[in-house]
Structure formats: structure tokens, C-alpha cells
Amino acid sequence: MNEQMHSILFTILGRAVDLGQVLTASFVLLFSISLYWFLTRKILPRFIGRGWLKVAPEPSVIRTLLLFFLFVTLLAMLCVMDLDFILFETDTRQVQLYTILEALAIIQFARIADWGMSKIVLYNYEKSRQDETLTGAHQHISTDLKKLDNRSVHYIVYLFALILVLQTFDIDYTLFKFNYIPITISSILVAILIVMVAQVFAWILTQLLYNYYRRQNVNVGSRFAVNQLLKYTIYVIAIFVAIESLGIKMTVVWGGLAALLVGVGLGLQQTFTDLLSGILLLFERTIEVGHVVEIDGMVGTVRRIGLRTSIVETR
Template sequence: MDFLDFKLFSFSNYVFELHQLISIILISIFGITVFRWLTFYLNPKIKNWETVTDHQRKKLMRIIRLFFLFLGTLAVIFVLDLNYNLSPNDDNPIYISFILEALAIIQFARLLDWIVSNYFIHRNFVKRDDKKASPKPRDTEGIATRTVQLLVYFTALFLILKNLDLDYTITTIQLKDGNPFSIRISNIIGAIAIFLLGRLFIWIITQLFLYGYYKRKNIDIGAQFAVNQLITYVGYFIAILLALETIGINMTLIWGGAAALLVGVGLGLQQTFNDFFSGIVLLFERTVKVGDIVHMDGFTGTVTKIGLRASIVESRDAVSVIVPNSKLVNQSVINWSHLSDNIRFHIRIGIAYGSDTRLVKKLMLEAASNNEQVLSFPAPFIRFIDFADSALIFELYYFSKNLLTEQDVKSNLRFKIDELFRENNIKIPFPQSEIYMHQDKEDNPS
């Protein structure tokens, strides 16, 4: 095989041999073949994806083209033995291969970002037919996409620093035992990457695996929120611990110091801890859930979020009221939708003495039956409550699902009842009193 060492030409101290030419030709053929195969194979498939636009498809082709270009150039550099040092300082060499490897890593990160964001995440959300993940759905797709992007690019940065030998020490702390504790750039980037990986892992569990389970089992929104919150808290806690371990912090010392610190902090933050554990009780016991309609402290609203310390209740006026969790656990709270969303309401009406009570009953039931927001089952009914001083008191009882707008339903019923009473000469009296004055005659002397 000595013919492979045949010298084709030489320039200064550089000699170009036959085996190098053959290697470059083979690398080029292989790279072009794989690239064209991917182009012909992927293009038709991607065109059939309704979720991918032509701009996104062309962007993918450019990323793949640049990735193969940098890999091919890197291979040629090694084959031709042209991996020169571009740095004037030999102590910190920067070879051509380092730059090409960094560029290839960046393109590979862009490729992963495109695949995960457009194929796995976006297509998964487009296929969903039930968009109601919560009363106020968060942008979960956007959260997942940004998390993937940050994770991919931080990982790429970590690899670039390692390959270019740029992992410098940020600071060094001298511990009491005499051992130095150093924090390097790679430690910080690794900790961030682990935290982002934990965040992505939480998203995969709650939005991919558990979503299908929730849908199959028809689990209510409140239960979904409770389970997702618990998984989120545990996931973030583990991710933070692993991130601190990556930085190099001894967690044994952290726990020892935290135990002593929490004793003092707990004395000053008793109410905060009360709210914290009340939040855990709410998530487990679920007496109040996300989506429930509650009445407390003189206002009625929908529970939109249950946090670890406080919950958010949106009132009828679209005002967010922040309620400490301890109030929802330790105080009396009217939960209208706890057992059923069919709630009974009533309105009280007084009519004049001498009115036809049977006709009054008929007209009030007619007003209720003509209102679309009043349920036909259970059927509305009338109670003759009392013979009051100035009127005969009746109450109309009805069931409705319009919990937040029950005042509007009552108002519409009163309008209709007043209209029917006027048409049938039924009087609604106002309070009145009769005063009799008696004057004694003076005794006249005889």
C-alpha cells in the first residue's frame, strides 16, 4: 500500500499525499450522500406536517447544511493535518479544530432545539382537542419551548468551554478546615443546566404523561392542579439540591445550618408557616380546589390558583384577591361548587292583602319557567312565608348553575315578576301604618 503515500505536491514544509486526497473524496461523497438523503427523505415528510411552515422547514435545511459543512471541514482539517494554533500565546492555544467544533456544537444545538420545539412540543399541543387545562391556561407550550432552548444552548456552551479549555475559576474560598473551595464557570453552567433539566422533566410528566391519564379518567381540573403542583414542588426541590451539589456545595453543612436557622425564622414567621402548611393541606384534602366558586369575607369569586402560601380568588368584578391559605383552612368558607354546581337560590316578594294568592303563585312560577338560567329540574317552587304587617310574604325557590351571576338572575326574575303582576293587577304594597288619635273631653264643672 506504499502507493497511497505517493506525493502529489509539496508546498514549503507541507506535503500533500495521495491517501489524503482519497480521504477527502470519500468524506465529501459520504457527507453529500447523507445530506441529500436527509433532504429527499425529510422534505416530503415535513411538508405534510400542518404545524410546520415553509419558513421553518427551510430553516431546518439550513441548520442541517451548516452542521454537515462544519463537520466535513473539521474532518478535512484533521486529514490534511492543518490544525494550526491561531493564538499567539502558546500557553492558551486556540486551534482551528476548536473553533470548528464549537460551530458544529452550536448547529447541533439549533437542530435539537428545532426538533424538540416543532416536532415534539408544538405538534403535541396542536393535536390536543381539549384546551382547558385550567380556568386560566398558562402558556405551557411556550414554557416548554423556552426551557428546551435554554437547556440545549447552556449544554452547548458547557461543551464549548470544555473543548476550548476555557473553564476558568470564578472565585476561590478558603474553608475553615484549610481546604480551598473553587467555583468554576462549568459549575455555574452545569447547575443551571440541571435546574432546566428538572424543569423540563416536570413539564414532561405533567403535560405529556399525566395529561393523557387525566383525560382518560376524566379527572376534574382541581385534582389535576393539585397533583401537578405537588410534582412541581418536589421536582424543583430535587433540581435545586442537585444544582447546588454540582456547584460543589456540601449539602450536609447546608442542612445543619438550615436546621438552626429555621428554629429562629420559625418563631418570627409563624403565620407564614401556618399558611404554608395550610396550602399543603388544601392540595391534599381538596376541600377548596382550583375552579371552585367560594364566598368568604363578603365577596364571591372563583379560585384560580392555590399556592404554597396564598391562593388567588377572582371576584365577580374581575379583581384578583390574594387570600392566605390559613383563611381557607381555619375559617368558615362557603364553597358553592364543592359537591354540586346546582345551587338553590330564593327571592322574597310581598303582595297586598286581598290578592289572589293562587294567581300569585302561578305568575311567580311562570316567571321562573321563562328564565333560561333557572333549571327545570329540580323544579322551582313557591312558599307562602308569613302574614306580615303590610303584605303577604312569598318566596320563590329555584336552582341555577350561574353561581357567579346569581344576582343578575335574581334581577331578571324580579323584572319579570313585576311585569306579570302589573298585567294581572297584583299590587306590591309599601309599608304603611294607621295612627288613631283620641282626645279626652275635659270635665266641665256643673
């Protein structure tokens, strides 16, 4: 029996394939087809209309799922039959069939994850506000946050997929060196990814605080001020972590910033004054979002308060 399982059935480009490999590959193919059918025909229909899956997935999503299963199945079958062919090669690297299929599978998975995470973000956002009608300044702010963080989810998914593809193809080139530290493509992408994740984390935190605000009847202006301060704190921490991920020591950064501030401090005095004023407005809340103010004879409603600038909508 053991000899029969190892009997050679055919060869492909000089690589022998035996009976055991063919049977295992057939099992992988059958399992993949069964899993895809069970997922699309049995599992998904049960969740349609419940939770974040309000309607049936679009045909494009089903096609993407099919492609993902196809590429993963081909990867598994090639691995079982040991048929990882070299498509082309240069003096420094090789591009194999397995690598191409792996990259294609990553891309399809990223598209599925992007669709699913976007649906979940929108569902949680709408669910947290289904008991309250938003108008005026609050509606304006909330709509902006929803659009911004939905885009952030897209960027995070595809940045992560791009990093995986770079590592798969082994094309993580060094772009330049900073103080003898090599800065690669993936290190820059990871730094950007950290900032984007911080943005989504800040959004999630504000959503968690939303129910507390509603129970305590916290006014819109106070909500905005607290949320802004939390976001700025998270962003500053994320930037430091991103710099560390590049391999740059913070002592070098602090030294460079000190020299920069000494050099351009006089020219940025007004900028620092504006930043300080913005921080004081957020902390002391003498003016809040939704307040009506008069500036140089013009009357308007405060829509947003930033560190350097604020937005006032005139009547």
C-alpha cells in the same frame, strides 16, 4: 502503490499533504454532500405533513443544517489531512482552527435540536388534548404550561451547547471557592441544567398523567393539585442533585440551613404559615382551581393555587 499514496502533493504552512490524505478528504466531502442532499431531498419531504413535522422546515432551518454539515465536513477533512493550525496563543492557552470549527458545529447543532425538540413538544401537547376542548381555568393553566416548557427546552439545549463550548475552548474558570470547594463556570451551568431538565421532566410526567385524568374523569382542581405536588417533589430532588453536582456535601447544606432557620425563624413565621397553608390546600383540596370564592365581599374564580400565594380572578 503504497509509495504513491504517501507521495507529497503540496504543503500548507509547512505541513505536508500526501495523495492518500487528499483522496480520503475528497471521499469525506463527497459523502457529506450526498448525505445532505439525501436528507433534504429524500428524507425530509417524506415526513412533511406527518407527525410533528406538519409543514416544511423554514429556510433558516435548512441554512442551519447546511452550516452544520459544512463545519462537520471541514472538521473531518482537517483531521484527515492533519491541518489543525494554531490561530493564536497566549502564555496559558492555544486557540486552534479545529477548536473554532468544533464550537461552530456545536452551535448549529444546538439550533437544529432546539427547533426539532420545540416542534415535538408542541405536537405532543396538542395531540394529547385534541379530543377535548379546554375552557376557563384549564385553558389558562394549560397555555401557561405549554409556553413555560417550550422555553425550558430552549434553555436546556443552549445550556448544554454552552457547556460543550466551554470544555472545547478549555475556559472553565473557577469563579470562587465554597468551603474550599472550587465552583467553576461549567459546574454552575450543570446545576442550572439539572433544574431545567427537572422542569421538563415534571411537564412530561403531567402530560403522561393527562390521559389517566381524562379516562377517570378527574376534575380540573384535583388534576392541578396532584400536578403541583408532583412538581414540587421533583424540584426539591433536582435542587439537591444540583447542589451535589457543585461538589457541595449535603451535610454542609443542612448545617447551614439549620443555622439560617434559627437566625431568621422568628421573622419568617408568617412565611412558614403561608407555606403550610398552601400545602394543606393542595393535599386536602378544600378549595380547587375553578371554584368560585368570596373574599372580603369580592367574588372571584380560583385560577392557580401555589405554596405561598394563590391567584383569584375577580368578576
